[in-house]
Amino acid sequence: METYAVGPELHALPSALPIPDSGLQPVNAYLLRGEQPMLVDAGMPVDRDAFEEALWSLVDPADLRWIAITHDDRDHTGSLTRILDHAPGAKIVTNGISLTRLSEEFEIPRGRVVTVNSGSRISIGDRKVSFHRPPTFDSPGTLAVFDHEAGTLFSSDSFGTVLPETVQHVGDADAKEFFEGFDVLNRAIAPWTALVDAEKFLRTVHAVSSLSPARVLSAHGPTVEGRMVTSLMEAMARIPFLPAWLPGADVDLEAALDAHGARAAPDCPGTRLSRR
Template sequence: METKIYEIAAGIYRLSTHVAEIAPPAGFTFNQFFILGDEPLLFHTGPRRMFPLVRAAVAKLMKPEDLRWITFGHVEADECGAMNDWLALAPRAQVAHGKTGCFVSLNDLADRPPRMLDDGEVIDIGGSKRLRYLDTPHVPHGWEAGLLYEETSGTLLCGDLFTQLGDRAALVSDDIVGPAIAAEDMFKYSSLNPDMGATIRRLADLKPRKLALMHGPSFEGDGAAALVALAADYDRRVS
C-alpha cells in the first residue's frame, strides 16, 4: 500500500490509501485531510496500523512533529485509531472534538486532554484557514459525530458521508451520490434516524464548493445539490 497526496484546495491535502482487500474487486480508500497553516490540522488519523504511511505522507508536506490539531468525525478506528501515536510524535498537538465525544470517550482515550468544541465554534489555524465545527449527531453514525467546514475554500470535510467503493480520481466533478447510495445498500453503515435528512440539509445551507470524502473521491462543484440529494435518499430510507 501507498498513501497518495493530492491538493484538493489551496493548502488542503488529501492523503489517500487504497486497500484492495476490502470489498474486492473495487477495494476501499481511507482518506485523511491535512490542512496547512500556522497551526497545521489533520482531519482523521487513519487506523493505528496505517500510522507509518500517513506520517510519511505528512512528512512530505511539513515536519510531522509540528502538527498542532488532530480532529475527526467520530470515535472509530479509521477516524482516530492513530490519535495517540500523533500525540506522542507531536508535542504541541491536541485533539479537538465536540462535547459529546470528549465527555463520553476522548477525555479518557486521548493521552492529553482534548479541546472541547461548541457547535459552530471556529479554530483559526492561520494562513487564512478557519475550521468551523458542526455537530451532526448520528449522521451518519455515532452520537458524537461532527464535521468541519473550512470557510475560506468552502470545503466541507464530510467524514463518512458519501462513502463509496473503489479508487477514483482524487478530485471529481461527476456523480458522487449514486455510488454513495450503492455503498449504503451494501454496508448499511448509517444510523437511520428521523433527523438525518434535516441535518444534512443544514450542511447544504453552507453551499460548499468542495466535499472532502473519507471513503471516496473529493468532489468539486455544487456541493449543496449533492447534499440535498443524499438527504432525500436518507428520507426515503427512514420513511
C-alpha cells in the first residue's frame, strides 16, 4: 500500500475493491497529522497487514491520539482493534449507533471511546473538528468529519465514485467516467434516495456545502479540491431525481469472487482473520 499526501499534514492510505461490471471502488482511510494525530477510518480486513505497515510508516503508534470511525462497515474498521492494541494513547471517536454495532463484533474498551453526533465538535490539539450527516449513507451511524483548520471534509462513503482505474486526484480521472461512477455509487449505497423528499435531501447537501470545504475526501473517491467541490455538490443535488440503481441480476458471481481473491492474495495470504 503506497500512501500519498493530499494536503498539509494529511495523507491517504488507499486501497480498492473490484465491483463486477463497473470497475474499481476506491477504499481510502486518511491520517491527519499535527499536535494530536487523527486517523479517519481503519481500512479493510483483507488489507490489514499492509494497512498497518503503511500507517506506522506515517505516525509512531505512541503518538496517535484519535481514530475517527465514520461508520461501522467492515471496510472502515479492518484494523481497528489492532491499532488500539498498538496505540495505547488513542481514543475512538464515533456515533453511538456505530459503537453499538461495532460491539457486536469487537470488544471495545469503553474508556477509550468518545461518542459524537451531527453538530458535535471536539478539539484535537492544534485544531478543531466537527461532525456532520453526509447526504448519502448506508449506515444510520454515519458521520462526516470536518477539519476547520484546513477546510477538509472527510465525507465517509458519500461523494464517492467507481472508476475503471483508481486515481489520486479527480483531475486525473475522465470527468464523464467520474460522474457516471458517482451517480452509481451514491445511489447504490443509498437506494432510499429515490424515495425521499428532494427538498429535505437538498437541505443536507446545502448544510455540507455551507461549510465551504476546500477539499472533499471521500472514503470511496479521489481527492476533490477547489472549483470541483462545487461540481461535486451539484452532482449530489441531482441524486434524488435519478431512478433507484440496482446491480444487474446476471452478475458473473465466479468472476466477482475471482477478482476479490486476486485482490486479497498479494497483501494478505491468510484472509480468515480472528475476531476479538
